[in-house]
Amino acid sequence: xxxxxxxxxxxxxxxxxxxxxxxxxxxxxxxxxxxxxxxxxxxxxxxxxxxxxxxxxxxxxxxxxxxxxxxxxxxxxxxxxxxxxxxxxxxxxxxxxxxxxxxxxxxxxxxxxxxxxxxxxxxxxxxxxxxxxxxxxxxxxxxxxxxxxxxxxxxxxxxxxxxxxxxxxxxxxxxxxxxxxxxxxxxxxxxxxxxxxxxxxxxxxxxxxxxxxxxxxxxxxxxxxxxxxxxxxxxxxxxxxxxxxxxxxxxxxxxxx
Amino acid sequence: xxxxxxxxxxxxxxxxxxxxxxxxxxxxxxxxxxxxxxxxxxxxxxxxxxxxxxxxxxxxxxxxxxxxxxxxxxxxxxxxxxxxxxxxxxxxxxxxxxxxxxxxxxxxxxxxxxxxxxxxxxxxxxxxxxxxxxxxxxxxxxxxxxxxxxxxxxxxxxxxxxxxxxxxxxxxxxxxxxxxxxxxxxxxxxxxxxxxxxxxxxxxxxxxxxxxxxxxxxxxxxxxxxxxxxxxxxxxxxxxxxxxxxxxxxxxxxxxxxxxxxxxxxxxxxxxxxxxxxxxxxxxxxxxxxxxxxxxxxxxxxxxxxx
Numbered sequence: 001x002x003x004x005x006x007x008x009x010x011x012x013x014x015x016x017x018x019x020x021x022x023x024x025x026x027x028x029x030x031x032x033x034x035x036x037x038x039x040x041x042x043x044x045x046x047x048x049x050x051x052x053x054x055x056x057x058x059x060x061x062x063x064x065x066x067x068x069x070x071x072x073x074x075x076x077x078x079x080x081x082x083x084x085x086x087x088x089x090x091x092x093x094x095x096x097x098x099x100x101x102x103x104x105x106x107x108x109x110x111x112x113x114x115x116x117x118x119x120x121x122x123x124x125x126x127x128x129x130x131x132x133x134x135x136x137x138x139x140x141x142x143x144x145x146x147x148x149x150x151x152x153x154x155x156x157x158x159x160x161x162x163x164x165x166x167x168x169x170x171x172x173x174x175x176x177x178x179x180x181x182x183x184x185x186x187x188x189x190x191x192x193x194x195x196x197x198x199x200x201x202x203x204x205x206x207x208x209x210x211x212x213x214x215x216x217x218x219x220x221x222x223x224x225x226x227x228x229x230x231x232x233x234x235x236x237x238x239x240x241x242x243x244x245x246x247x248x249x250x251x252x253x254x255x256x257x
Numbered sequence: 258x259x260x261x262x263x264x265x266x267x268x269x270x271x272x273x274x275x276x277x278x279x280x281x282x283x284x285x286x287x288x289x290x291x292x293x294x295x296x297x298x299x300x301x302x303x304x305x306x307x308x309x310x311x312x313x314x315x316x317x318x319x320x321x322x323x324x325x326x327x328x329x330x331x332x333x334x335x336x337x338x339x340x341x342x343x344x345x346x347x348x349x350x351x352x353x354x355x356x357x358x359x360x361x362x363x364x365x366x367x368x369x370x371x372x373x374x375x376x377x378x379x380x381x382x383x384x385x386x387x388x389x390x391x392x393x394x395x396x397x398x399x400x401x402x403x404x405x406x407x408x409x410x411x412x413x414x415x416x417x418x419x420x421x422x423x424x425x426x427x428x429x430x431x432x433x434x435x436x437x438x439x440x441x442x443x444x445x446x447x448x449x450x451x452x453x454x455x456x457x458x459x460x461x462x463x464x465x466x467x468x469x470x471x472x473x474x475x476x477x478x479x480x481x482x483x484x485x486x487x488x489x490x491x492x493x494x495x496x497x498x499x500x501x502x503x504x505x506x507x508x509x510x511x512x513x514x515x516x517x518x519x520x521x522x523x524x525x526x527x528x529x530x531x532x533x534x535x536x537x538x539x540x541x542x543x544x545x546x547x548x549x550x551x552x553x554x555x556x557x558x559x560x561x562x563x564x
Contacts, residue, residue, distance in 0.1 A: 090450040
């Protein structure tokens, strides 16, 4: 556990009069799977979008490896190594599975137009991208579907491809938004294995997920949000036995797992 | 299938391009030169369409190129190549600067912003009589010269225009192919995904906008030095809409689309002088019909069904 891998200090976000996230301070450890949980409207996705740079905090700071990232754009944060895979799958029309992964590997080298000037870097990156693509195809178990046009894949496989693309861009922190949503039992198992493999390869993960059993199995660090505020955090066991957690999920709130 | 068609298409294009040279008719040369210049403007808009942003400022950039080139050569005595180079660089720099702001806006708002930009550019030419000459425009612009040799013969100017069109197509092709082409096509189809993977989408858009303005400025310089006379109406929004129509008629999904569109549409008002006042009406109706019945344009018809 290295301190200050990702550090949020007093982060707040308002949308008009609504307090989506209020005064959250949080340290995300390196090399772990951290889960953000809480009932609908707890601010999980907002917090997630704040870290990814899709929206900017109204107050507070976010630091990644010591550098402030809360004023940077989504793509600049991605270039620093924080990649997100989306709740909705994201596909480029007409391209095959392999081409998607190759594109992701290539984009990591030519994120800005000025990068195109260093042809030697690109040539080297392309050679490396061939290996990366093969590794990711094996890694995600998509090797047999490499020639399939990605739009024709099942929903579950598209989500797996989404993680594969993020991996091809070599992230240090993967933000995964509801990876298991809409998946059946077998697909959820496959997703779980994949996330474990991502973690084993040295990538830290932040997970937003409704499936509490999956969360408790996967993560070492669980963060519970409620009405935009940090309620508690700890290991799955600590969280599971905390009365506040029981109160949120079993007393009152209807959409418990 | 598509290979055979590209061969047939290439042979057809070369044959069409050679036609004025074979017939040696002054009017055909004139038409050919105008087609090349308008096709270059069409190619400049084509680049923007490829990233799904319709710019109505293209004729304005063409105007910036035309006036820059005309003033530098006529009033300041610069040689044609220098004026031409400036006509490429100045609109590119302006587009790059303006683009930093307006390229964050998408869809119909971007169209409106570029409409306003194009009209503002035209109004600058109208209102600032010094140095732009106001509504009277600029006259006595020196002709096109290569290596100090003035191109007097129409055939020579025509060949220069063909080379210029080829050069513009090559520049556009380089931007739309290879790695940068993959990025641009990704931006067109799934911007959010590319951003999440670390692509500075706005910067790529800005480069595209600058290159497209550069090509438009290039067309403007050729236009000014060919006709020897320029005035603001040539660079109004209708001219930008014309470039859009070339793309839609020829096929906006193909780099040669605007060339095919210009080839078909530029001669019409020249051949039917009296019908020129109906040009906007004709463009409007043609645009409607094509979007309804031939959404991929003439080249789409040639290439076949596959997207």
